[in-house]
Amino acid sequence: MMNATAEYPTEGRRYRQVRQNVDVGTTVAQVASGQAQAQTVHGLRHQILRLPKTRGCARVPTSVTTDNSFQTTRNVSAFSELDALRSDDSVIQAVLTGLRHASPIQYRDRLATRLEQLLAAYKEDSDGHVFSADSLRGLIVFLEGARFLRYPAVTLTRGGDIYASWKRGSDHVFSAQFLKTQQVRFVIFRPNLQNVGQSDQLSGLTTPQSLPSMISHLNVSDWAAE
Amino acid sequence: MNGDVLPDADHVTRLCGFTQLNEDGIPEGSAFVLKPGETFLSVNWIESLGLGARPEQIAEVLRVLGTKRKVGATAKLGLLNVGRSRVAVREGTTDRLEVSFVHEPENKTPIDSSHSGIYDLPLSDGDITAAEQLALSVSELFPTRYAL
Numbered sequence: 001m002m003n004a005t006a007e008y009p010t011e012g013r014r015y016r017q018v019r020q021n022v023d024v025g026t027t028v029a030q031v032a033s034g035q036a037q038a039q040t041v042h043g044l045r046h047q048i049l050r051l052p053k054t055r056g057c058a059r060v061p062t063s064v065t066t067d068n069s070f071q072t073t074r075n076v077s078a079f080s081e082l083d084a085l086r087s088d089d090s091v092i093q094a095v096l097t098g099l100r101h102a103s104p105i106q107y108r109d110r111l112a113t114r115l116e117q118l119l120a121a122y123k124e125d126s127d128g129h130v131f132s133a134d135s136l137r138g139l140i141v142f143l144e145g146a147r148f149l150r151y152p153a154v155t156l157t158r159g160g161d162i163y164a165s166w167k168r169g170s171d172h173v174f175s176a177q178f179l180k181t182q183q184v185r186f187v188i189f190r191p192n193l194q195n196v197g198q199s200d201q202l203s204g205l206t207t208p209q210s211l212p213s214m215i216s217h218l219n220v221s222d223w224a225a226e
Numbered sequence: 227m228n229g230d231v232l233p234d235a236d237h238v239t240r241l242c243g244f245t246q247l248n249e250d251g252i253p254e255g256s257a258f259v260l261k262p263g264e265t266f267l268s269v270n271w272i273e274s275l276g277l278g279a280r281p282e283q284i285a286e287v288l289r290v291l292g293t294k295r296k297v298g299a300t301a302k303l304g305l306l307n308v309g310r311s312r313v314a315v316r317e318g319t320t321d322r323l324e325v326s327f328v329h330e331p332e333n334k335t336p337i338d339s340s341h342s343g344i345y346d347l348p349l350s351d352g353d354i355t356a357a358e359q360l361a362l363s364v365s366e367l368f369p370t371r372y373a374l
Binding site: 158187 | 320
């Protein structure tokens with residue numbers, strides 16, 4: 001049996017997160033013996049998903065042998081669902097590992113740490129659900145194409161989209177919501193260069209690949225660069 | 227009363243979770259983006275509580291929110307003036323969006339008599355300009371472990 005641990009910094013303290021295979025094994029045994037009712041399976045799934053995430057992932061069998069074929073079908077379905085939901089988290093962790101080790105973004109470690117904080121907090125607030133992996137990929141694609149920008153304020157919408165923002169005062173704002181559809185909503189506020197006291201407000205929908213050149217033409221780097 | 231439009235001079239609070247606060251503890255536009263399926267953004271109309279001073283109003287909002295849901299220790303309540311927020315959204319959006327603040331008291335347990343909604347915001351994947359303007363309209367922040 002392997003215990004995997006991970007530490008995530010949170011506001012002024014650090015979690016020590018542990019997953020034990022034995023917990024999952026017990027659950028599998030309960031289900032395999034037919035003791036668990038469908039409702040209980042759902043409850044256990046919920047409980048398992050709220051266990052802290054690890055990198056050395058414990059595996060849950062995707063098939064269970066019993067004398068009752070109906071029970072077997074139901075169990076396989078429950079485990080498949082479990083795997084699917086757990087893999088969402090695994091996908092995000094894999095993307096974050098790639099960010100830390102292979103991304104050309106200068107502040108990649110700080111960003112990955114922030115995203116891990118957000119992931120932990122989002123799971124806690126959302127009954128174990130994770131934020132959108134496609135949204136995360138969009139953020140990284142954009143940042144890798146816009147390396148002239150400084151480290152952003154990164155937050156999450158309640159729907160699980162990543163929201164990045166660069167501000168200087170309240171009159172220089174560039175914010176972007178990375179959607180699950182692999183598109184990005186953005187808005188820019190900036191003073192109008194021709195008319196003192198007037199401001200420009202520009203917003204739109206594009207792809208993370210196209211946004212860097214758009215904001216470059218709008219001179220966002222004049223105030224949101226390193 | 228249910229359906230009342232809030233006066234421009236009054237104030238609402240919006241609960242902003244840890245994931246909507248930046249690393250300086252300031253709410254970003256993400257705190258004002260609708261969740262899929264939502265038609266309005268929940269807020270609390272603090273003057274409707276009939277309590278005189280701001281500390282009592284904030285404490286009561288936090289007490290009520292605590293009966294409805296888990297309120298994280300790192301979350302914050304953002305205070306917005308109704309009129310200034312409406313003007314900011316109207317003047318700061320290209321289509322001069324008119325949002326409305328409407329009283330939506332929840333009278334069934336758990337009771338939330340000051341519950342209100344910000345209506346006519348774009349959908350969850352829609353334009354984020356209004357959300358950004360609302361975030362910039364937050365005038366005060368209160369920790370959720372607020373003590374009188």
